[in-house]
Amino acid sequence: MIDFEALAEAMGDLDEDVMTEILEEVMSEGGSQAQEALDACQKGMDTVGSLFEDGEYFVGDLIYAGELMTKAVEILKDGLISGDGTESAKTKMILCTVKDDLHDIGKNIVRSMLEAAGFDVLDLGIDVPAEKIIETAKNEDIHIIGLSGVLTLAIDSMKNTIDAIKEAGLRDQVKVIIGGAPVNADVCVQTGADAWASSPQTTIDYCKSWAANA
Numbered sequence: 001m002i003d004f005e006a007l008a009e010a011m012g013d014l015d016e017d018v019m020t021e022i023l024e025e026v027m028s029e030g031g032s033q034a035q036e037a038l039d040a041c042q043k044g045m046d047t048v049g050s051l052f053e054d055g056e057y058f059v060g061d062l063i064y065a066g067e068l069m070t071k072a073v074e075i076l077k078d079g080l081i082s083g084d085g086t087e088s089a090k091t092k093m094i095l096c097t098v099k100d101d102l103h104d105i106g107k108n109i110v111r112s113m114l115e116a117a118g119f120d121v122l123d124l125g126i127d128v129p130a131e132k133i134i135e136t137a138k139n140e141d142i143h144i145i146g147l148s149g150v151l152t153l154a155i156d157s158m159k160n161t162i163d164a165i166k167e168a169g170l171r172d173q174v175k176v177i178i179g180g181a182p183v184n185a186d187v188c189v190q191t192g193a194d195a196w197a198s199s200p201q202t203t204i205d206y207c208k209s210w211a212a213n214a
């Protein structure tokens, strides 16, 4: 039996050896519990965040935690994806971290999963202003935009970005999905997004349904 509590604790303690051992156990058992393992890793990241707030961890620890999370996803990747990646083979979409936010681990995870599900993801990077998103959406004839943000202030950036998309006259032709730690159903309403998701698989499900109806 996989000990997910121990996995969350290992991530919170920044213990790479124990984390890797448990993740490899998940995959050696077929990977069907990969999403639970990812959830446990995210729980560990919350511990890292709290220890940072308490002054016990420093920015260097946040960076290392980010590297561990990236490694965790690399190990879990094959177990996190369902479907054969062919249905949405030609759908191009934009994904980025919104203005003033530099966090990209969650975005990169979502990008890997979307690519594995067959999407052609234009990753515009971090701290991306609305103008760049709008310009790319026009030039590339984009119908799906994914906005990521981890800071509380990213909520304002998401709202401003969606308002700008409206002002540019593109709102009717694009679907916007938002995600990141502070995002929930209320934030979805507040920002005017079409959907929100906390897991890559839910993100893929929304994007596939939109791609099918585009």
Ligand code: B12
Binding pocket: 038, 042, 045, 046, 047, 048, 049, 050, 052, 053, 059, 062, 063, 065, 066, 069, 100, 101, 102, 103, 104, 105, 106, 107, 109, 110, 146, 147, 148, 149, 150, 151, 152, 153, 177, 178, 179, 180, 181, 196, 197, 198, 199, 200, 203
């Ligand atoms: C690692 C980390 C960093 C790293 C980031 C490295 C990187 N390349 O991203 C570094 C060191 C750079 C960093 C910097 C800072 N950080 Co920081 N950081 C974190 C930490 C520990 C983890 C974030 C993370 O990667 N989580 C793991 C990923 C996988 O989770 P996720 O992003 O939520 O993504 C998942 C879902 O949300 C979803 N998802 C994500 N994106 C999308 C997009 C779409 C479209 C969809 C549908 C779904 C989706 O799928 C993902 C996979 O399941 C958090 C603590 C925490 N608990 O989140 C603090 C945290 C976010 N940081 C914080 C702070 C304060 C900072 C700094 C200001 C610190 C400083 N003094 O310099 C700077 C901010 C710089 C800036 N302007 O952005 C605070 C934010 C407080 C707030 N409420 O705004 C936090 C919460 C820590 C804390 N508790 O104080 N940080």
